[in-house]
Amino acid sequence: MIHNSYLDNRCPTMSNTLQSVIAQTLPFEDQKPGTSGLRKKVRVFMQKNYTENFIQCIFDALGDKLKGSTLVVGGDGRYFSKPAINTIIRIASANEVSKLIIGQLGILSTPAVSALIREHKVLGGIVLTASHNPGGIRNDFGIKYNIENGGPAPDNITNSIYELSTKITQYKTTPTLETDRLIDILGTSKFNVDGRQFTVEIIDSTTNYVNLMKQIFDFNKLRALIRGTDQRPAFNVLLDSMNGVTGVYVRNIFVEELGASPDNNVRRVVPLDNFGEIHPDPNLTYAKDLVDKLKEDSNYDFGAAFDGDGDRNMILGKNAFFVTPSDSLAVLANNLECIPYFKKNGVNGFARSMPTAAAVDRVAAKLGKEIFEVPTGWKYFGNLMDAGRLSLCGEESFGTGSDHIREKDGIWAVLAWLSVIEHKQMGVEEILKEHWTLYGRNYFTRYDYEECETEGANKMINRLEGFIADGGLVGKAYTALGKTYKVAKADNFSYVDPIDNSVAKNQGIRILFEDGSRLIYRLSGTGSSGATIRVYIECYEKEDVLTDAQVMLKPLVEIGLEISQLKEFTGRNQPTVIT
Ligand code: G1P
Ligand code: ZN
DSSP, rough: OOOHHHHHHHOOTTOOOOEEEEEEOOSOOOOBBTTTBBBEHHHHTTTHHHHHHHHHHHHHHHHGGGGTTTTEEEEETTHHHHHHHHHHHHHHHHHOEEHHHHHHHHOOOOOHHHHHHHHEEEEEEEEEEOOTTSSSSSEEEEEEEEEEEBOOOHHHHHHHHHHTTTTTOEEEOOOOOOTTTTGGOEEEEEETTTTTTEEEEEEEEEEEEEHHHHSSSSHHHHHHHHHHSEEEEEEEEEEEEETTEEEEEEEEIIIIIIIOOOOEEEOOSSSSSSGOOOOOOOOOTHHHHHHHHHHOOOOOOOEEOOOOOOOOOOEEGGGEEOOOOOHHHHHHHHTTTGSSHHHOOOOOOEEEETOOOOOOHHHHHTTOOOOOEESGGGGGGGHHHHHTEEEEEEEEEEEEEESSSSSSOHHHHHHHHHHHHHHHOHHHHHHHHHHHHHHHEEEEEEEEEEEEEEHHHHHHHHHHHHHHHHTTTTEEEEETTEEEEEEEEEEEEEOTTEEEEOOEEOOEEEETTTTEEEEEEEEEEEESSSSEEEEEEEEEESSOOOHHHHHHHHHHHHHHHHHHHHHHHHOOOOOOEOO
């Protein structure tokens, strides 16, 4: 009692002592985190104890570090976010977490969570999102744990969360902790749980992130670009938040700070819990609406779209000129000196995920920088950044980012692109053409076959693995549409982290041809049902840099389908999405 009254004196707003309880539960078999956290249909998370189990397993995986810790919590606001956050609050309070920092209404973009973890130097964060997967009651929800560097938990932690989830028998919670409307209003609430103080701080979703962007970029120059000056007309942008979480950041940064027009320069900037029934993924298929707008209205100089949780970006120029994410990475790498953050901190190495086209490798070679090729998934970049070896990295899946945080960052990418445009005083297409003339062009496309039957997809991959095991592909020549490619090497990509020597095996089947062209096959690790097959196709041309990518890559696509017999194994004649 003495202890309680001591706390009560210090915290006048603190309510009476609450008691935690132990609830009995049974394991679920399907709580294995994928490429980026646990993603399932909302109805799966709604099952009794499903969300509770997973949260308890995250906490158990953290061990003693959890006691007295602070965690950041927030997400893209998709359907089921609020009940999930309330569950996290109750379970955290009972597991001796000392404080939760939560975005108002549960809203924080994935990059904003990463930034907050780093800013407050806390143990980690829980991100509630299924990223670019559709939301709403019939669609997806997700839970991801980020560690103290602000990045996604590495494999050893996600593996241990999964292990625990197969054995869990009980979780701790404080059922009497009143969470009703707790996350709606800014401010700090203190509770006394089992005689300990437990604090919930509800913060503005944008303040910390906007301040970080102001430190990184020259907002005066960007404002002059967007508003125009006496000497130059306004550079006319159209930013599409696709009803996702970036809406609040776009309004704050681009409209309020940089003077963009709320009517003409931004669209779909109110986050909706079902993303307005669209697929909030910024690519040519799902952001077709934006592509069409730019094609119809040649007054626009630039377009960009973001995904549901704000870590992905797509960059378009006038008339919807498309910049592949692999090229986007290379162009930024080539121009970083115009961004104040890099001027101040210098530029360490570059990195890309394995399937990402190798355009950035050429920039690294020219600039004399280290280049790393890591498996798919942002978590593999973190160690390199922490060790001071990596400044800029990206993935072909519309992810670009730097070591300012440990997640990819859609808004950062657009601000970086606008900085390059402002510095060079050139349009997007001109910048790309100049880049290709200097470096040659890595043509790239990705074919996605979404929600295939698992059995057929696995058989296809197993057969390819068989070819690798027996060395049968090497030396073989394949011809399609008059072009011949000879296999130089075939393997299943394996990565040894240069910092901690951890090994990630079986990260994608690679068929490497003698001229440097590549075919890569992977099964997605982010889908919530069935199997999604991704086929990545790349070739390099030194001189012929202006051909349409789909035309240039057609022969390799055909060869890729022939080698894998994808149509036979999946029954699919067409991919669901081509990027
Ligand atoms: C996909 C992308 C990958 C990205 C991840 C999370 O994973 O391919 O690059 O890091 O989403 O945004 P996949 O579904 O391929 O496992
Ligand atoms: Zn995302």
